[in-house]
Amino acid sequence: MKKLSQMWFQVQEVLFPYLEEEFEEPLTEKLKKLVATLELVRIEEHVFIPSYWHGQSPKNRKEIARSFVAKAVYNLSLTRELIDRLKTSPALRRICGWERASQIPHESSFSRAFAEFTQSGLGQIVHEALIKEHLGERVVGHISRDSTAIHAREKPQKKNNTQGKKEKRKRGRPKKGEKSEKVLTRLERQQSMTKEEMWAELPKGCDVGTKKNSQSYKESWIGYKLHIDAADGHIPVSCILTSASVHDSQVALPLAEITNQRVASLYDLMDSAYDAPIIKEHSKSLGHIPIIDTNPRSNKELKLELEAEEQRLDFLNFEMPKERRYNERSNVERVNGRLKDEFGGKMVRVRGNAKVMTHLMFGIIALTADQLIRFVT
Numbered sequence: 001m002k003k004l005s006q007m008w009f010q011v012q013e014v015l016f017p018y019l020e021e022e023f024e025e026p027l028t029e030k031l032k033k034l035v036a037t038l039e040l041v042r043i044e045e046h047v048f049i050p051s052y053w054h055g056q057s058p059k060n061r062k063e064i065a066r067s068f069v070a071k072a073v074y075n076l077s078l079t080r081e082l083i084d085r086l087k088t089s090p091a092l093r094r095i096c097g098w099e100r101a102s103q104i105p106h107e108s109s110f111s112r113a114f115a116e117f118t119q120s121g122l123g124q125i126v127h128e129a130l131i132k133e134h135l136g137e138r139v140v141g142h143i144s145r146d147s148t149a150i151h152a153r154e155k156p157q158k159k160n161n162t163q164g165k166k167e168k169r170k171r172g173r174p175k176k177g178e179k180s181e182k183v184l185t186r187l188e189r190q191q192s193m194t195k196e197e198m199w200a201e202l203p204k205g206c207d208v209g210t211k212k213n214s215q216s217y218k219e220s221w222i223g224y225k226l227h228i229d230a231a232d233g234h235i236p237v238s239c240i241l242t243s244a245s246v247h248d249s250q251v252a253l254p255l256a257e258i259t260n261q262r263v264a265s266l267y268d269l270m271d272s273a274y275d276a277p278i279i280k281e282h283s284k285s286l287g288h289i290p291i292i293d294t295n296p297r298s299n300k301e302l303k304l305e306l307e308a309e310e311q312r313l314d315f316l317n318f319e320m321p322k323e324r325r326y327n328e329r330s331n332v333e334r335v336n337g338r339l340k341d342e343f344g345g346k347m348v349r350v351r352g353n354a355k356v357m358t359h360l361m362f363g364i365i366a367l368t369a370d371q372l373i374r375f376v377t
Contacts, residue, residue: 004373030074034073038069063096079114083104123365127236127368131263138263139264139265140231141265143267143288144330150226150348154206189201191278206222206223209244226345228332229332230335233331233375237262241356248271253279256282256286268290269328275292275295279292291322
């Protein structure tokens with residue numbers, strides 16, 4: 001955190017006074033937040049601008065990248081709103097990199113640049129660099145894992161009902177010499193896969209998802225599901241976007257592998273959706289201690305025993321150490337809430353898994369920078 005403290009000192013003591021003198025007006029809190037975010041993430045250093053052999057090379061890519069971060073910080077829903085804000089706010093325009101309103105490119109240029117950022121994976125690259133630089137040398141106490149619904153404005157893909165259909169065979173024991181092969185689940189197949197192979201096998205198209213809310217009522221949505229690993233301090237460490245219908249447990253292993261390459265952690269906190277022996281063993285193989293809420297499923301006796309145990313602990317006014325650590329899982333829930341309420345997670349206007357992920361990653365970058373800055377302020 002020493003590097004982060006030095007950066008914040010330079011921003012607060014040098015950059016803010018210089019900008020106020022340059023703009024001849026005090027900076028608003030939102031502008032200060034944007035300046036600190038851009039200074040921390042330095043997204044322009046990761047923007048690749050190819051030189052075209054025929055024709056003109058793309059222009060304004062670094063300025064547009066900074067503008068998309070501003071869009072997330074200001075929680076704007078449309079690129080058109082961002083352009084209007086840039087044209088009417090000289091301070092915001094100059095912070096993003098344009099001196100005059102006439103220099104701001106057309107909305108179509110923003111769309112082409114966004115497609116280029118999606119193809120290069122700019123959001124994921126910047127976020128990974130940010131996490132490794134400021135958390136890579138620290139030991140994180142708890143990694144909280146969960147998913148959140150992402151609503152999309154596109155039609156859900158039709159499922160192929162014939163795909164994965166088992167061949168019918170007669171009931172009873174197999175004939176002499178006939179071998180019945182067991183069909184492995186996705187979680188079982190992932191045990192012998194690399195994280196790239198796991199990611200390639202996961203469904204990514206838009207479809208319909210259903211999950212229970214905090215009141216145990218079922219809710220359905222059309223779109224995607226964002227799976228997040230969050231560290232202590234409400235800092236998102238890694239993210240994966242899948243189809244809305246993908247079960248949380250199927251993303252636990254690839255997400256854990258990505259997180260393990262970025263930070264060193266001690267405890268993995270997960271709810272009952274991740275209660276599977278394979279996930280527990282994988283967490284232990286990484287040198288972590290898994291704390292997962294028990295899922296009784298259809299076992300009524302286990303469910304009654306868990307309820308009775310909870311009543312006994314309440315009667316004694318005693319809290320198990322494991323339960324106290326499990327309460328830290330609210331980290332990831334607050335990350336989900338802030339991403340949707342403050343950084344554009346609710347306002348997805350692009351289509352397709354890759355573009356939706358890029359839109360969300362600009363919000364994740366802004367959220368990560370905001371949480372890191374809070375450590376030193």
